[in-house]
Amino acid sequence: MANLPKEIIELSDAFSSLPNVGPKLSARIALYLAVSAKDLAKKLSFSLEEVVNNISKCNICGNVTNEDICSICADDKRDKSIVLVIEDSLDLINIESAKEYKGVYHVLGGVISPINGIGPDDINMTSLIKRVEDPMVKEVILGLNPNLEGDSTCLYLKDQIDGVRDDISVTRLAKGIPVGGDLEYLSSQTIIDSMKSRINF
Amino acid sequence: MANLPKEIIELSDAFSSLPNVGPKLSARIALYLAVSAKDLAKKLSFSLEEVVNNISKCNICGNVTNEDICSICADDKRDKSIVLVIEDSLDLINIESAKEYKGVYHVLGGVISPINGIGPDDINMTSLIKRVEDPMVKEVILGLNPNLEGDSTCLYLKDQIDGVRDDISVTRLAKGIPVGGDLEYLSSQTIIDSMKSRINF
Numbered sequence: 001m002a003n004l005p006k007e008i009i010e011l012s013d014a015f016s017s018l019p020n021v022g023p024k025l026s027a028r029i030a031l032y033l034a035v036s037a038k039d040l041a042k043k044l045s046f047s048l049e050e051v052v053n054n055i056s057k058c059n060i061c062g063n064v065t066n067e068d069i070c071s072i073c074a075d076d077k078r079d080k081s082i083v084l085v086i087e088d089s090l091d092l093i094n095i096e097s098a099k100e101y102k103g104v105y106h107v108l109g110g111v112i113s114p115i116n117g118i119g120p121d122d123i124n125m126t127s128l129i130k131r132v133e134d135p136m137v138k139e140v141i142l143g144l145n146p147n148l149e150g151d152s153t154c155l156y157l158k159d160q161i162d163g164v165r166d167d168i169s170v171t172r173l174a175k176g177i178p179v180g181g182d183l184e185y186l187s188s189q190t191i192i193d194s195m196k197s198r199i200n201f
Numbered sequence: 202m203a204n205l206p207k208e209i210i211e212l213s214d215a216f217s218s219l220p221n222v223g224p225k226l227s228a229r230i231a232l233y234l235a236v237s238a239k240d241l242a243k244k245l246s247f248s249l250e251e252v253v254n255n256i257s258k259c260n261i262c263g264n265v266t267n268e269d270i271c272s273i274c275a276d277d278k279r280d281k282s283i284v285l286v287i288e289d290s291l292d293l294i295n296i297e298s299a300k301e302y303k304g305v306y307h308v309l310g311g312v313i314s315p316i317n318g319i320g321p322d323d324i325n326m327t328s329l330i331k332r333v334e335d336p337m338v339k340e341v342i343l344g345l346n347p348n349l350e351g352d353s354t355c356l357y358l359k360d361q362i363d364g365v366r367d368d369i370s371v372t373r374l375a376k377g378i379p380v381g382g383d384l385e386y387l388s389s390q391t392i393i394d395s396m397k398s399r400i401n402f
């Protein structure tokens with residue numbers, strides 16, 4: 001990289017700070033933009049400015065929005081009595097693309113992870129407990145990923161919710177065999193989960 | 202993506218136009234920048250502006266530069282009698298990191314590829330032939346990748362150079378077994394090349 005102009009090195013360094021972009025790919029992208037795609041570079045720069053200036057978190061659920069309240073919380077047709085708790089807005093996109101869920105969301109922005117120094121105060125949890133205090137909310141679905149951190153965050157949230165409401169249903173998304181999964185390759189825990197939660201056929 | 206603010210969708214679209222960045226990764230990057238890394242987004246936007254405004258191609262060799270002439274062409278210590286022809290500036294970086302070559306470069310910005318509609322006029326070739334007319338140039342090394350397009354571009358360049366100079370040496374980088382290569386897995390063509398070019402031990 002020593003023989004490249006400093007502008008390209010700085011751009012490459014900035015790209016390499018992005019998730020899943022290594023130093024080889026970032027150098028490739030920086031050179032591509034500098035040599036073959038200056039129009040795309042301009043467009044990227046403009047889009048980044050727009051995001052920096054206009055995007056914030058929804059005052060209710062923590063989802064990304066360019067208003068005070070996100071399009072889902074502002075939608076009268078969504079069922080405000082069910083709140084699905086998720087880790088980030090990418091989960092929301094994928095759940096929405098299934099076109100099954102009609103309730104609203106609460107985006108934590110992370111999960112409790114002592115090993116990474118993330119405690120209950122570092123995620124968007126206080127506002128969830130506030131929301132749950134409203135008797136309009138009848139069910140909280142915990143939609144966190146089934147791993148160590150997701151599981152312990154679920155336990156913590158359940159405890160907190162029970163502390164403010166005793167007439168609310170707290171559920172968790174079912175664990176089992178994913179569509180297209182192959183029993184030959186599934187983890188033991190997935191098989192145990194799918195056995196325990198088996199349903200009448 | 203339908204439930205994301207338009208600013209994030211536009212940023213994600215722009216990222217997905219980059220080489221080796223698919224739609225899942227681009228959405229992830231756009232959300233990451235919007236939610237957790239606005240400082241990085243600002244830095245990226247600034248770096249992109251800098252590249253758009255300050256980077257151009259070297260008037261002599263076609264390498265990227267923030268001056269009229271790139272740092273290698275401007276370096277008095279480089280041997281101007283040897284010109285190494287390469288496809289793009291990324292090749293240059295890797296060759297420079299080997300700290301072996303002391304001559305200068307000529308960056309074509311591509312190779313002749315009829316299937317992709319890239320002809321001799323679409324690459325930086327005319328200026329190479331002009332450079333070669335200068336009797337100071339004693340050797341042209343063809344440093345293009347050994348594949349169909351690289352090979353045919355080499356043949357074409359050799360023909361063009363022979364047309365303007367009969368007292369110049371045109372060479373090509375040696376083909377053979379790469380360091381760390383394993384005879385068990387090498388392609389037949391690599392084995393044939395390494396046999397034909399074998400040297401006394």
